[in-house]
Amino acid sequence: xxxxxxxxxxxxxxxxxxxxxxxxxxxxxxxxxxxxxxxxxxxxxxxxxxxxxxxxxxxxxxxxxxxxxxxxxxxxxxxxxxxxxxxxxxxxxxxxxxxxxxxxxxxxxxxxxxxxxxxxxxxxxxxxxxxxxxxxxxxxxxxxxxxxxxxxxxxxxxxxxxxxxxxxxxxxxxxxxxxxxxxxxxxxxxxxxxxxxx
Amino acid sequence: xxxxxxxxxxxxxxxxxxxxxxxxxxxxxxxxxxxxxxxxxxxxxxxxxxxxxxxxx
Numbered sequence: 001x002x003x004x005x006x007x008x009x010x011x012x013x014x015x016x017x018x019x020x021x022x023x024x025x026x027x028x029x030x031x032x033x034x035x036x037x038x039x040x041x042x043x044x045x046x047x048x049x050x051x052x053x054x055x056x057x058x059x060x061x062x063x064x065x066x067x068x069x070x071x072x073x074x075x076x077x078x079x080x081x082x083x084x085x086x087x088x089x090x091x092x093x094x095x096x097x098x099x100x101x102x103x104x105x106x107x108x109x110x111x112x113x114x115x116x117x118x119x120x121x122x123x124x125x126x127x128x129x130x131x132x133x134x135x136x137x138x139x140x141x142x143x144x145x146x147x148x149x150x151x152x153x154x155x156x157x158x159x160x161x162x163x164x165x166x167x168x169x170x171x172x173x174x175x176x177x178x179x180x181x182x183x184x185x186x187x188x189x190x191x192x193x194x195x196x197x198x
Numbered sequence: 199x200x201x202x203x204x205x206x207x208x209x210x211x212x213x214x215x216x217x218x219x220x221x222x223x224x225x226x227x228x229x230x231x232x233x234x235x236x237x238x239x240x241x242x243x244x245x246x247x248x249x250x251x252x253x254x255x
C-alpha cells in the first residue's frame with residue numbers, strides 16, 4: 001500500500017469502488033453547500049482496503065440553518081432520496097434537530113445509504129473539529145482521526161467492530177499518535193482491549 | 199414433534215472463539231500482504247469483492 005501520512009492528512013490513489021463513488025457524490029453535495037462533515041465508522045476501514053461490505057456510511061454534518069440544509073436537500077435530489085423523511089422541512093425539524101439520523105440512498109434504492117446526523121455530544125463535535133483529510137485520487141474526503149476511530153470501534157465492541165479496530169491499528173500503527181489513542185481508550189474504558197490489539 | 203439435536207454449548211463456544219482467532223489471524227495476514235502490495239492491485243481485488251453479484255433472497 002502506497003500512501004503519504006502527514007498530521008491531519010493522508011494521501012493515496014487507488015481504484016474506486018461503486019461505494020466510493022456513492023460516497024463521493026454525497027460529499028460533493030456537502031462541499032458545494034459549504035457544509036463541514038466527517039465520515040465515521042465502517043466506511044473508514046473500507047476506504048483503506050478492509051475486505052468487507054457495509055449497508056450504511058455514517059457521517060456527522062455541522063449544525064446548519066434550515067435554509068442551508070434545504071439547499072443541500074435540493075442538491076442531493078439529483079441523485080439521492082431520503083428514506084425516512086418526505087421533505088426538507090420535515091427532515092430538518094423532526095429528524096436532524098431531534099438528533100435522529102437521516103438516511104439517503106440513490107433514488108429507488110435502500111442500500112447503501114448515507115446516515116447523516118448533527119453532532120450531539122462533545123465527542124461528536126470533537127470528531128468533526130479534528131477531522132482528517134484523506135486525498136484519494138486527488139479529491140478530498142474528511143474522516144475521523146484514526147486514533148479515535150480505533151478506540152471507538154473497541155468501545156462498540158461487536159466482533160466486526162473489533163476487527164475494524166485491529167485492521168486500522170495494524171495498518172497505521174507506525175503513524176498513529178499512540179498517546180492520544182491511549183487517552184481515548186481510557187475515556188472510553190477500553191484500555192484492556194487496546195492492549196489486546198498490540 | 200421432531201427432537202432437537204443435542205447441543206454442547208461449551209463445544210460451540212470453543213468453536214466460536216477459534217473462529218474469532220482465525221478471522222483475526224486472517225486480518226493480520228491480509229494487512230501484511232496489503233502493506234507490500236501496490237494500491238492498483240489490492241484495490242482492484244477489493245473492488246471485485248465489493249461489486250460481486252449478490253444472490254437473490
